Amino acid sequence: MNNQSPIFFCAIGGSGMLPLALIMKARGHKVIGSDRGRDQGRTPERFAFLESQGIALYPQDGSGITADLGALVTSAAVEETVPDVRTAVEKGVPVQRRAAVLASLFNQAKVRLAVAGTSGKSTTTGMIGWILHQAGKNPTVMNGAVMKNFVTPAVPLASALVGDPDLFVSEVDESDGSIDGFTPTIAVLNNIAHDHKTMDELRGLFSRFTAKAQNVVINLDNEETARLATPPMTSYSLRDPAATLFADQLAFDQTSVRFRVTHTAANQNVTLHLPLQGRHNVSNALAAMGAAMAAGVTLEVAARALESFAGIARRMEKVGQVRGITVYDDFAHNPDKIAASLDALHQFEGRLSILFQPHGYGPLKLMKEGFIEVFSRLLRPQDALFIVETMYLGGTVDKSVTSADLVEALRQKGCPAFYESDREKAAATMVAAAQSGDRLIVMGARDDTLPVLAAKILAALG
Numbered sequence: 001m002n003n004q005s006p007i008f009f010c011a012i013g014g015s016g017m018l019p020l021a022l023i024m025k026a027r028g029h030k031v032i033g034s035d036r037g038r039d040q041g042r043t044p045e046r047f048a049f050l051e052s053q054g055i056a057l058y059p060q061d062g063s064g065i066t067a068d069l070g071a072l073v074t075s076a077a078v079e080e081t082v083p084d085v086r087t088a089v090e091k092g093v094p095v096q097r098r099a100a101v102l103a104s105l106f107n108q109a110k111v112r113l114a115v116a117g118t119s120g121k122s123t124t125t126g127m128i129g130w131i132l133h134q135a136g137k138n139p140t141v142m143n144g145a146v147m148k149n150f151v152t153p154a155v156p157l158a159s160a161l162v163g164d165p166d167l168f169v170s171e172v173d174e175s176d177g178s179i180d181g182f183t184p185t186i187a188v189l190n191n192i193a194h195d196h197k198t199m200d201e202l203r204g205l206f207s208r209f210t211a212k213a214q215n216v217v218i219n220l221d222n223e224e225t226a227r228l229a230t231p232p233m234t235s236y237s238l239r240d241p242a243a244t245l246f247a248d249q250l251a252f253d254q255t256s257v258r259f260r261v262t263h264t265a266a267n268q269n270v271t272l273h274l275p276l277q278g279r280h281n282v283s284n285a286l287a288a289m290g291a292a293m294a295a296g297v298t299l300e301v302a303a304r305a306l307e308s309f310a311g312i313a314r315r316m317e318k319v320g321q322v323r324g325i326t327v328y329d330d331f332a333h334n335p336d337k338i339a340a341s342l343d344a345l346h347q348f349e350g351r352l353s354i355l356f357q358p359h360g361y362g363p364l365k366l367m368k369e370g371f372i373e374v375f376s377r378l379l380r381p382q383d384a385l386f387i388v389e390t391m392y393l394g395g396t397v398d399k400s401v402t403s404a405d406l407v408e409a410l411r412q413k414g415c416p417a418f419y420e421s422d423r424e425k426a427a428a429t430m431v432a433a434a435q436s437g438d439r440l441i442v443m444g445a446r447d448d449t450l451p452v453l454a455a456k457i458l459a460a461l462g
Helices: 017-026 044-052 081-090 098-107 122-132 199-211 277-295 299-304 335-345 362-380 405-412 421-434 450-461
Strands: 006-008 031-034 054-057 069-076 095-097 111-116 140-142 164-169 184-189 215-219 234-237 246-250 257-263 268-274 317-323 325-330 351-356 384-388 418-420 439-444
Touching: 006 017, 006 081, 017 031, 017 044, 017 098, 017 140, 017 215, 031 111, 044 054, 069 081, 069 098, 095 351, 098 111, 098 164, 111 122, 111 199, 111 277, 122 140, 122 164, 122 277, 122 299, 164 199, 184 199, 184 277, 215 277, 234 277, 246 277, 257 299, 268 277, 268 299, 268 439, 277 299, 277 335, 317 450, 325 405, 325 450, 335 351, 335 362, 335 439, 362 405, 384 405, 384 421, 405 418, 439 450
Parallel strands: 006 031, 006 069, 031 054, 069 095, 111 164, 111 184, 140 164, 184 215, 215 234, 234 246, 325 439, 351 384, 351 439, 384 418
Antiparallel strands: 246 257, 257 268, 317 325
């Protein structure tokens, strides 16, 4: 892509598209775009921010597609029947996937840190970016979620950080197989669990990913990733004292965790106070420290940086507290992420009331058994789970498995689950039943209106 011709982003408001559009614009490209969420009047502040960055937006009806475009960039969720795509094809405009454009930018950097795995990618990517930033390394960071440390009044949606093009940190996605296009110098692999693909497909993707890197940072506590742990590597663990980075002496409170990290090879240790909840975030911190050390940061500098890490938007994000009732907004949408969130919440007493919105009919069908297993195992009789209508934004999709089907299966397991087609009604039911000490959690992915719903729940409690 040259800098003379405009680049059009179709679905520019998406979590992976928006930061890439910002990076491309900062690199001197003229960026324009469209999004059906904007056409539907959803999350107007998101699109107002894009326009404030000098990005012109058009309806997603093909009207913004002109023959002089350098490329039309689409996410994996954009189908060929979308008017923008049809018009681009008719006018001879090259159509490229978001992941291919990102991989091209990433692979040009001298130092390339790629973060992969089923869960924890966005948090680990944000942690690495913050450590490198605090160490004065000036990284470019591509994330799929807002990194709170980089939020300013002018940049409220800081899911990208534009810095040195030769030091690039990015989360990479296995769900569409695009991870194969990335060639990292430092590869981070958090975990492998059933999500968008079969386990055999995932093993192949992640094996090829780690094989390409000069340095591999890998989790020994996940059975699947441990199989790929072959020297030389940086390993990390909360269980195995022989790991390169080993965490112990964990002490939790309601908002943070204090722990010790031992660098076994150097016989060094450091104690740090991480301002996030949950064992999974200790694991994410170890991954980030390992990656940053591979990029030349010391253990001590990495630890001190993480003590000021503000977290990632929608990752067990505390929305507020009213009358002793706490409201959280959480991105958890697959069994592995849900288990990590419930484990963190169960560190302390108090009922849980959860509103869960599945993020698509395809994922629901693929992960139904995993949802059944994790919710039935980890929810207690006093908790309540409200599963609302599955997210659907249009297009052709198999709707043979529904939210109601999931609830029926959970109730057969004795799980306190309830189906409600109208999520506003589900939220009202949660508010009406809430008592001091309860935690109310909105869970789900891909839908930018879920944080709005969490804010409404907090307001209703007040």
